Amino acid sequence: MRLALRMLARDWRAGELRILALAIVIAVAGVTSVAFFTDRVWQALGREAHQLLGADAVLIADHPWRAEVRDEIERRGLGRAEIVSFVSMARAGEGAQLVSVKAVSEGYPLRGRMRIAPGLNQADAEAQGIPTPGTVWLDERLMAELGLREGGAIDLGKSRLRVAAVVTVEPDRGISFVNIAPRVLMRLDDVPATGLIQPGSRATYQLLAAGEPQPVAAFERWVKPRLGRGERLESLENARPETRAALDKAQQFLGLTAMLAVILSAVAIALSTRRYTERHLDGYAVMRCLGAAQARLFSLFSWEFVFLALAASVAGCALGYAGQAAIAAWLSQLVASTLPQPSAWPALQGVATGLALLLGFALPPLLQLREVPAVRVLRRETGAPRPTALAVYVLRLAAVFGLLLWQARDAKLAGYVFGGFAAAVVVFAAAGYAALRLVGRLGRTAGGVSWRYGLANLLRRPRGNTIQIVSLALGLTAILLLTFVRSDLLESWRRRLPPDAPNRFVVGIQPEQKAPLVDFFRDSGLQPPELFPLVRARLVGINGRAVSAADYTDERARRQVEREFNVTDMTELPPDNTVSRGRWFTKQDLDRGAVSVEQWIAERLGIALGDTLEFEAAGRTFEAPVTSIRKLEWDTMRPNFFFITTPKLLRDAPTTYMTGFHAPTGEAELTARLSRAFPNLTVIDVGSIFRQVRAMMDQVIRAVQFVFLFALVAGMLVLYAALLATQDERAQESALMRALGARRAQILRAQRAEFAVLGLLAGLLASAGATAIGWVLAERVFQFEYVWNDWIWAVGPGLGLACVLFNAWAGARAALSRPPIVALREAA
């Protein structure tokens, strides 16, 4: 062991193992930067889960809870509190803002503590109780957006409420990823006076329970079999399922993007270990001569590499820890919670990654040392390394798949990603190799002697050059995709919208407000928009059979069947809708009642033409046959509906109305005026939401770009390793050429020509790859027109050239720095 450590120190000093170490550092840093960050977020979710719930158990429904359930909580001696949450418009002065209202009862929160401050930027303290009657607490963002100060007031619905405090910590808001609307906290008792909750209004009703573990568990056991449609129980074990699901997906995605760095690092490790082996053949033979036993010698070399992998993994973990701090900073607004320090588990994952890379990619070349005969000291032609065996490639592919499977935690997903990587490698390799041959051939006939010699070199080392091109192209593709293509896709989507597409949506319009609303638009000089009736109804049966979430395995289908739909009625087929199966409502359908179903929801829920659907709305059920399946253009921003019925079916159901309209630019206060005139209406500013979503996407993409940076660095490492692998050969060639009369400048020009073409080819491939993926996403996935970007074709090759020339400067100049005779002697 001590000798192995000494050998490691000596080889490190001689610069033999730096690429290998750096490759492991980069791979481990990429993986652990993601792992440390997600570990912190998981811990925050799991830490004091009851504090994040605000209770020990939370019952959530889309309708008010039955008295039976509320009374049971009290009967069992548990603490009880209630929350009603909904979105609405808060107005202050001339401003109006979409807000998320949380109306709470006495006793809230049952667990954890809120913190409030008298005003913005003032010291906060634990809240004692909830807002007093007639007051609200706002979050810091809302205070700033409405320009409110201490003692100010907001209008919410028909009520004017005084701002009594600023909420600085809301324990059960926690990790929510998407907080579009800022928070208003008010008393539950004050809600009726606002007039905001009407039949058909969309709100979430929560019942909180807390107490000793056994009574809580007993209550949970009592309530679970009694939960109806649209009702669920959250407890310490399953709190925040949507957040957990989102975090799980994010961890999978980021983990898999880090794998690109791991795979490229693996290539660098294989190349550098092969070079190490070739350079140590003589030394190995000498040590056999000096009497070292085969097993001992191989063990020494193996331990040397294990120690190196461990040290490099630790360094990689340290770099990954620093990296996760950057990710946490970029995603801080999304996460909106203080994250605890990470556990040691991601570090163990990092070390395991480093050792797995060693085993899969460094061990096979090292194994060849065992076959070096001692007689090599006398006959150098013996014991030369063999080409890599097929079994080794299979082992490496298995190692890559294993690492992907570990990150994805899903065999199918790992398979897709593995297939995608493999396809990208094959396509890039084939294109790169073909381009090399073409350029090499062209170079024979054009240009000066340096240029021709440089290009001829491309063909002399096709395998090594192809590996360099593919590695760099993969790293650059990822960066270009996230930088250029992302912006292009978003802009293409925006440009696709008609200029007069609705940018405001109004919901919660009461029947008696229809005519006054139409007058309001006319008085404002705007064309009154179409008002759509809405009935909140739940799908309860298909063809006489009751449906529930348990009937579906697809997560999205389960969520859809649990919720209430916004069902509307129409007599004419709406624009942007086409009937793909069946026919639009006939006169007979209008008389008897029928329903038209959107294609996506029909497929999710297994609804076919001719099926009879049963709906429940406000305690009343109605049935209708499906007479058509429709396709929608969702991104025209017009109001669209999954279910459209004939008017008769919804005649007796509690109905509100909604509409969408285009507020011209320069009409910023239209929303505020509308809100003042109709205080109960909720006006959703799509433009504002789009900006917020875009800002969030920018944050997420910055984090992903950061992870992909590791891949780019790993790609450059492969380049450098491949360069070093041919360094001795280049030194000899240069020495020979100089001995034959070539000037240093000529040789340098030839090298630059070779490297320039490599870099340009890699960059061009990357630009092509990023453009192709962008086209597929735009045309096939998102279905809008892809906009050609000229800049990507300049930046890609430019970046490729910069990466290669930097590597060349770092590595190739050594070949020219020694006198020719020295290089020629070493080659002999």
Place this chain on the structure above:
Amino acid sequence: MPGEAVAIVGASGSGKSTLLGLLAGLDAPTTGQVRVDGVDLFALDEDGRAALRARMVGFVFQSFQLLPALNALENVMLPLELAGERRIRDAAESLAREMLGRVGLAERLRHYPKHLSGGEQQRVALARAFVTDPKLLFADEPTGNLDAATGASVIELMFELNAERGTTLVLVTHDEAIAGRCSRQIRLAAGRIA
């Protein structure tokens, strides 16, 4: 005989290095036996021959065969570090220093092979060969890569060390003058003893 100096002489391609390889157990004969100190070399496996070499044999090569990543001191320490006995491993540095001092390189301990001249590299190789106090020294054209003057001083040093330690020397050379310094010569021609 123990302590004897034997030269294997012949033209290029006559089989001198091949014979040396067989005698040292580095290569296997198609027929025949090689006995070293009464031990049939090829009755041992490869590790057995390596162990015997560790105990008894030193080597000097035409191309020096120093490990480029190790400095002079570390190259000389290497056979001691690879030795089985702990006391030898622990004393490696002091023994190596002493040996390098004996060959006149006390001031070059930390120099790497690429920073040493050909003669200095061969002297490091001599130090490495003798540091384990071998009974048998095989030298394959030790002056082949050196100029005449340097080669002469290296050969002089080798014979001095050989005489000091009573090592049996088997020397492959095409140089008749060097061969003449040995007590016995074996001439090879076309792979056969002439």
